[in-house]
Amino acid sequence: MSRVIEVGVLGATGMVGQQFLAQLANHPWFRPTWLAASERSEGKRYGEAAAWRLAGAPPDGVLDRVVESATPGVGPRLVFSALDASVAGDLERAFAEAGHVVVSNARNHRLDAAVPLLVPEVNADHLSLLEGQRAARGWKGLIVTNPNCSTVVLTMALAPLRAFDLRTCLVTTLQAVSGAGYPGVPSYDILGNVIPFISGEEEKIEVETRKILGAAGGEGVAFHPVVVSASTTRVPVIDGHTESVSVALGTRPSADDIRQAFDAFRGLPQELGLPSAPPKPLLYLDAPNRPQPRFDVGRDGGMTVTVGRLRPCKVLDWKFFALGHNTVRGAAGAAVLNAELMQARGWLD
Ligand SMILES: NC(=O)c1ccc[n+]([C@@H]2O[C@H](COP(=O)([O-])OP(=O)(O)OC[C@H]3O[C@@H](n4cnc5c(N)ncnc54)[C@H](OP(=O)(O)O)[C@@H]3O)[C@@H](O)[C@H]2O)c1
Numbered sequence: 001m002s003r004v005i006e007v008g009v010l011g012a013t014g015m016v017g018q019q020f021l022a023q024l025a026n027h028p029w030f031r032p033t034w035l036a037a038s039e040r041s042e043g044k045r046y047g048e049a050a051a052w053r054l055a056g057a058p059p060d061g062v063l064d065r066v067v068e069s070a071t072p073g074v075g076p077r078l079v080f081s082a083l084d085a086s087v088a089g090d091l092e093r094a095f096a097e098a099g100h101v102v103v104s105n106a107r108n109h110r111l112d113a114a115v116p117l118l119v120p121e122v123n124a125d126h127l128s129l130l131e132g133q134r135a136a137r138g139w140k141g142l143i144v145t146n147p148n149c150s151t152v153v154l155t156m157a158l159a160p161l162r163a164f165d166l167r168t169c170l171v172t173t174l175q176a177v178s179g180a181g182y183p184g185v186p187s188y189d190i191l192g193n194v195i196p197f198i199s200g201e202e203e204k205i206e207v208e209t210r211k212i213l214g215a216a217g218g219e220g221v222a223f224h225p226v227v228v229s230a231s232t233t234r235v236p237v238i239d240g241h242t243e244s245v246s247v248a249l250g251t252r253p254s255a256d257d258i259r260q261a262f263d264a265f266r267g268l269p270q271e272l273g274l275p276s277a278p279p280k281p282l283l284y285l286d287a288p289n290r291p292q293p294r295f296d297v298g299r300d301g302g303m304t305v306t307v308g309r310l311r312p313c314k315v316l317d318w319k320f321f322a323l324g325h326n327t328v329r330g331a332a333g334a335a336v337l338n339a340e341l342m343q344a345r346g347w348l349d
Helices: 015-024 085-097 120-137 149-164 201-212 255-264 268-272 328-344
Strands: 005-010 030-037 078-081 101-104 142-145 166-175 215-217 220-222 227-234 241-249 282-285 305-312 318-324
Touching (some): 005 015, 015 030, 078 085, 078 328, 085 101, 085 142, 120 149, 120 215, 120 220, 120 268, 120 328, 142 328, 149 166, 149 201, 149 282, 255 305
Parallel strands (some): 005 030, 078 101, 101 142, 166 227
Antiparallel strands (some): 305 318
């Protein structure tokens, strides 16, 4: 691509906002020229408004940039949103009304029938919802969303199993503390502990999964019939959501059939050679004690979902573990891949 596209980041000072800046540093297509956050940060140097909380140095020049007010109509046309959900609904809508293309991480618009909820390897065709979005919502711009961080991991692992008539899924998550933003869960609550409750998370996984795996048509998305039951926990891990998954299938594949389906899984991002697309979006690890967040979360810059321990389930049919980087594949990296897909498909022209 010859021209570089200027982009903005809404919520640039937060946990996911920082991951956006890391993902966009040296991006071949996108250059972040506008960083916005709340009134608390507005007008301050980034380094004053936010402490850098990711491993490694912040991208060059970021700490001296001035944080802007999140005012619609001011920044670049393409804006990535890492806004807190308490404000994202109204603010993102206002940005879309003002003509921005909003590529969002927040939960607020994910289930809007006119808004694509994308995992580009799984449902790139759901971009077709944008055809009707302007007419249905009356916005000059657009909104596209990526799923909840646990849902991304689950849908990538389940997508190849649609071929075996996926019927039922039980999932228990072990979610990292970075998923709660900063300062997130108090250290006294999480160290040496497991918290069996994350507000709203189980409901999000159960419904978002069915939209993503569903079929887009003229009337919106026909949700996939799979029945999902989720239990979510917070564990003392910094980055990486691990998921224990059991599935019931309508056909009778062997373990080899499922392994082959995981291995063969590719999507449009790989076909198009998008800059953030991992070569193998699902990587099966044979070692009996993998995947593990400490060793596997950063594969291909955090964009690969690792799976392992495929074995028969005595209650359903098969069970396995899956792991993904929650602030990369589950948030900022997912949104950047969505924007790359939109650019490749002409939605940013
Ligand atoms: N963490 C994850 O793994 C993850 C994964 C997937 C999706 N998400 C979603 O991504 C979003 C961001 O999550 P996070 O973990 O990065 O949260 P966070 O660390 O709490 O950051 C929230 C950001 O929103 C900004 N903000 C708050 N109120 C605002 C307002 N009125 N106007 C403009 N900006 C405002 C904050 O700015 P100030 O610093 O100025 O307050 C900050 O930049 C949330 O919707 C979350 O649900 C998070």
